[in-house]
Amino acid sequence: MTSRKILTIVDLPGSELDDTGLGLLSYCTRLAGFIEATWGAVTMIEPVDETVASFGAYGTPAVKFIDGGASLLDTPVSLGLNLAQLIRDEAANLVVLPHNDLGVTLAPVLAAALDAALFTEVYSARQVDGVLHLSRSALGGRISESRSWEGKQPLVITVPLRSLSRILLPNVRACTPSVSCWKSGDCPADIPVAKVISRIPPDPQTVDLTDAEVIFSAGKGCDEAVYAQLQELCQLLNVSFGVTRPVYDLGWCGFERMVGQTGRTVTPRFYLALGISGSMHHLGGIKDSKRIVAINNDAKAPIFPNSDDGFVADLGELVPRLLDRARSVCGGEK
Numbered sequence: 001m002t003s004r005k006i007l008t009i010v011d012l013p014g015s016e017l018d019d020t021g022l023g024l025l026s027y028c029t030r031l032a033g034f035i036e037a038t039w040g041a042v043t044m045i046e047p048v049d050e051t052v053a054s055f056g057a058y059g060t061p062a063v064k065f066i067d068g069g070a071s072l073l074d075t076p077v078s079l080g081l082n083l084a085q086l087i088r089d090e091a092a093n094l095v096v097l098p099h100n101d102l103g104v105t106l107a108p109v110l111a112a113a114l115d116a117a118l119f120t121e122v123y124s125a126r127q128v129d130g131v132l133h134l135s136r137s138a139l140g141g142r143i144s145e146s147r148s149w150e151g152k153q154p155l156v157i158t159v160p161l162r163s164l165s166r167i168l169l170p171n172v173r174a175c176t177p178s179v180s181c182w183k184s185g186d187c188p189a190d191i192p193v194a195k196v197i198s199r200i201p202p203d204p205q206t207v208d209l210t211d212a213e214v215i216f217s218a219g220k221g222c223d224e225a226v227y228a229q230l231q232e233l234c235q236l237l238n239v240s241f242g243v244t245r246p247v248y249d250l251g252w253c254g255f256e257r258m259v260g261q262t263g264r265t266v267t268p269r270f271y272l273a274l275g276i277s278g279s280m281h282h283l284g285g286i287k288d289s290k291r292i293v294a295i296n297n298d299a300k301a302p303i304f305p306n307s308d309d310g311f312v313a314d315l316g317e318l319v320p321r322l323l324d325r326a327r328s329v330c331g332g333e334k
């Protein structure tokens with residue numbers, strides 16, 4: 001069998017491993033286990049001791065950091081070409097990236113530089129008779145496309161964030177990773193280098209709900225007055241606003257705010273369901289939220305067994321009080 005080595009590219013925002021980073025480590029441990037590969041992680045900055053310990057807790061055998069890698073983050077092509085050289089030096093043949101801004105920018109650069117196959121948004125990976133089978137959805141989710149990889153040609157894959165779970169697998173053994181530095185080189189002069197000139201944090205009021213971190217959603221249990229109060233509350237607390245189908249049908253907001261099976265599939269850290277019964281069509285779009293809290297005046301509403309926490313309350317009484325509190329804390333301003 002061709003020897004296999006997986007490298008995953010891990011961003012360390014604020015010098016820490018975030019959920020995406022930990023999810024990648026978990027993903028690679030599992031992948032390396034069933035395709036019998038060695039693996040390691042590459043970072044753009046030198047990891048601090050606490051981060052090295054987190055790498056170790058997730059069983060990462062080796063961490064390579066790029067000397068001068070942070071300055072390359074603003075020139076993705078230079079970063080990609082340097083990473084490609086590092087991957088060649090490491091004789092890695094499977095590169096795993098998150099399907100986020102960084103991953104989708106780097107993946108084609110790496111695939112071209114390494115003459116590798118590229119398969120994006122892989123939601124499923126399994127092993128059949130020593131061959132890795134990868135699947136992704138295509139045509140807007142209507143079909144599933146599968147490919148196999150025997151390890152003969154290098155492969156670059158991106159994994160959607162919703163498929164990355166930071167769960168520590170029971171068979172993972174904590175270790176002390178070897179940490180080493182890789183010296184970056186200059187980008188060849190004839191390569192046109194695009195430079196990132198600024199990064200603007202997303203505005204929760206306008207961000208695509210699929211990328212929102214915290215969402216408060218209004219259901220049919222919100223009348224027009226409560227709906228308006230909730231919008232103000234979301235602005236004060238700087239969180240994103242969603243709705244259910246019946247609220248969208250009232251014409252109070254655009255389709256891009258609708259959450260559920262035919263609306264947006266969301267994966268926020270926190271989802272607050274206000275006056276939402278919990279139909280399967282709505283639950284289908286929120287089930288991967290990290291934490292779901294529901295408020296409903298019906299203790300038997302189906303949303304409650306599908307929530308991490310629930311409160312029985314009348315929104316007509318509760319929301320004005322929440323809004324008063326938010327106004328006094330935030331001084332009526334965002």
Ligand SMILES: Cc1cc2nc3c(=O)[nH]c(=O)nc-3n(C[C@H](O)[C@H](O)[C@H](O)COP(=O)(O)OP(=O)(O)OC[C@H]3O[C@@H](n4cnc5c(N)ncnc54)[C@H](O)[C@@H]3O)c2cc1C
Nearest residue numbers: 219220221244245260261262263275276277281297298315
């Ligand atoms: C093919 C198909 C696709 C669909 N796709 C979607 C989709 O993508 N997204 C979606 O959301 N729906 C979708 N639907 C509709 C879905 O089936 C439900 O009808 C809808 O989700 C219900 O929305 P709701 O919970 O806001 O309203 P309701 O089911 O009417 O629930 C309102 C809730 O508010 C509570 N309530 C009432 N007054 C108060 C109060 N004063 N205080 C507190 N609580 C109160 C009630 O107890 C109730 O539980 C779809 C339906 C179909 C057939």
